[in-house]
Amino acid sequence: GYVECGPCTGKKQKAIKSCLECLDSYCPVHFEIHEELHSGQHHKLTNATGFLQDKICSRHGKLLEVFCCLDQQCVCLMCTMDDHIGHRIVSALAERTEKQSQISGPKMKSQQRILDRKRELGELQKAVDSHKQSAKAALEECKKTFTEIICFIKKKQSEVLDLIQTQEKIAVSQAEHLLKQMEEEIAELQRQDEELQQLSLTEDHIHFLQQGGGGVLVWAGIIKDELVGPFRVEDGVKLNSQSYCQFLEDTFFKQWYRKKSASFKKNMIFMQDNAPSHTSKYSTAWLARKGIKEENLMIWPPCSPDLNPIENLWSIIKCAIYKEGKQYTSLNSVWEAVVAAARNVDGEQIKTPTESMDGRLLSVLAKKETYTHKKFFFHLIEISYHSNKNHVSSSDYCELTMDPNTAYRRLDLSEGNRAVSNQDRDLPHPDHPERFDWPQVLCEQPVCGRFYWEVEWSGGNGVNIAVSYKSIRRKGGHNECWFGCSEQSWRLYCSPFRYAFRHHGKETYIPKTNNSTRIGVYVDYNAGALSFYSIAGKMILLYKVQCEFTEPLYPGFTV
Structure with missing residues (x-):
């Protein structure tokens, strides 16, 4: 990396000057010796350079000091009087100045091209980096998207499978419930048929009359403090779904229900027992056509007899007609006793079980969790509110x-x-x-x-x-x-x-x-x-x- 001192032995030191006369380079120590040896001889010196031989004329052994414009080469002073006599000769400095002025333009262009290429290189590198980042981001987004899609599909698969299983359970449950209702209705009809068959075979006329016609089938209802009925089922009629609906048409709907307002009908809860003829699909559909939809129907809760206020009414009527062990000799006398007992029922005896229903229902909801329809719940609230009871406040x-x-x-x-x-x-x-x-x-x-x-x-x-x-x-x-x-x-x-x-x-x-x-x-x-x-x-x-x-x-x- 530096010009070595010629006279140094062993490790060469760095030269600081070169002598164009001696054609050698010197470190500071040997340069002082050179100056002492050649004091007053005015050797031409230059900064240390390693090209001393190139600056000596090969023909005359003299220092190249001038430039021949014709032959375009550096020559010594002896050459100007020999091979280059008559040629245009200028100093090396003058020729360099001219040459340097000529290359300044290309040099600037070259530097500008370097700058342009560096700028283009930087932009290209940025583009490459940007493409790498975009590709990496796209890859991550693709992975994330497909992961989400896979999770979504798995989730939906699980939900759809759950839905199918749930719908299957509902369908099977409904079918089993319908089968049970039909089996119960068939069993009831078979029991009735067997009783009639046995009755028809008896030879005891008195027994036949007592067993075959010794009862009165009665239907009644209550709402607030009002008694609906009682209505008598015709003698000899065995209730099934069709006869039950026809009986309701001839009594309840014609004589009472059609007189009520639309608002009352909408909010009314039709409560009945669990007899197969009452809860059958035929009866439910028939009641819906009459305006009493399934959500307005309520069967007597089997686990909550305290929610059956009509049972209290029947108990009062039964106690009245069989008071002191009284017996009846005809169906008409039984019917007349039922009608008389129903007319004598005090309104308070009807109001009390209905007005207390809200408190009992709330107790069931809070503790027994018995299935109860919400409109029945609100109907009891309405009863409580309008009767000024404090079980449930309107607020x-x-x-x-x-x-x-x-x-x-x-x-x-x-x-x-x-x-x-x-x-x-x-x-x-x-x-x-x-x-x-x-x-x-x-x-x-x-x-x-x-x-x-x-x-x-x-x-x-x-x-x-x-x-x-x-x-x-x-x-x-x-x-x-x-x-x-x-x-x-x-x-x-x-x-x-x-x-x-x-x-x-x-x-x-x-x-x-x-x-x-x-x-x-x-x-x-x-x-x-x-x-x-x-x-x-x-x-x-x-x-x-x-x-x-x-x-x-x-x-x-x-x-």
Whole structure:
């Protein structure tokens, strides 16, 4: 990397000067010696260079000092008087200055091309890096998308399989129920036929008359403090589905039902016993055509005889007609006694069991969980309210309205804040400290005491039906904001495929047994009871939880 000192022995030192006379280069030490030896001789010196031989004329051995313009070469002074005599001779400095001016243009162009190429190289490198990043991002996105698709397909597969299994269970259950009804009706008909056959073979005329015509079949009903009937079934008629419906047409519908208002008919609950002729498919369809649909029908709960107020009426009538062991010698006398006893029934004796039904029904809902239809439930509430009883206050059954200040920015409230939907876009809701950062909303009314409400939902993604303390977190990306993820809220998830209950982050799967989109919620605050029901003609308990509530509860929804 440097010009070596010629006189140095061993390790050569770096030269600082070259002598054009001596044709050698010297380090600082040997340069001082050179100067002392040639003092006053004026040797021509230059900065250290390694090309000394190239600067000596090969012909004359003299230093090349000038330039021949004709032959375009450096020559010594002797050459100018020999081979180059008469040629245009200039100094090396002058020729260099001219040559340097000539190459400045190409040099600038060359430098510009270098800059251009460097810039193009940088842009190309950026493009390569960008393509690499794009390819990497596309690969990751592709992996993520296909992973999500696979998970979605697996989830949908599981949901569809669950739905098929659930529908299979429902269909089998319905078929088994119908088979059981038909078997019971056939068994009843066979029993009646056997009794008639045995009766027809007896030779005792008195026994035949006593057994073959010794009873009166009576039908009656009650509503509030009003007695409907009694009505007598014609002698000799054995009730089956067809004769039962014809009897209702000739008595109940013609003489009483058609006189009632449309509003009364809509809210009425038609309660009957479990006889096969009453609960058969034929009778149910016939009653539906008469305006009493399946959701307005209620059979006597077999596990809850305390919910059969008509039994109390029959007990009163039976005690009256058989008072002191009285016996009757004809069917007409029995019928006349029944009519007289029914007319003498005190209105209070009818009102008392019906007005106390709300309290007994609430007790059943809270403890026995017997299946009971929700319209019967509301009908009993109406009885209690209009009779000025205090079992259930009207404020406990007011309609719920959602609080717009809590609604997520994409939730749209409608129908007087009684309906909510997710619009998938931001709506012009003003900022509010109580507004959720999640697709949720709370109701305005707190739940205290005993409270029941129903929710109608729709949509393929499902909804959350919840109760929550008002102190639940509203802002930020924390799980505590979601209903069911903390100790402050309880929620039931409903979708077309499944139910699931969640509290404090713990989820419980609930098998789906029907396709109902109506959910009933019952809260007994003081007892610490929370129950969810599926409403599909009858109330089916989905889930019940027992806990201690420490703050007022507010109904809420995730959409």
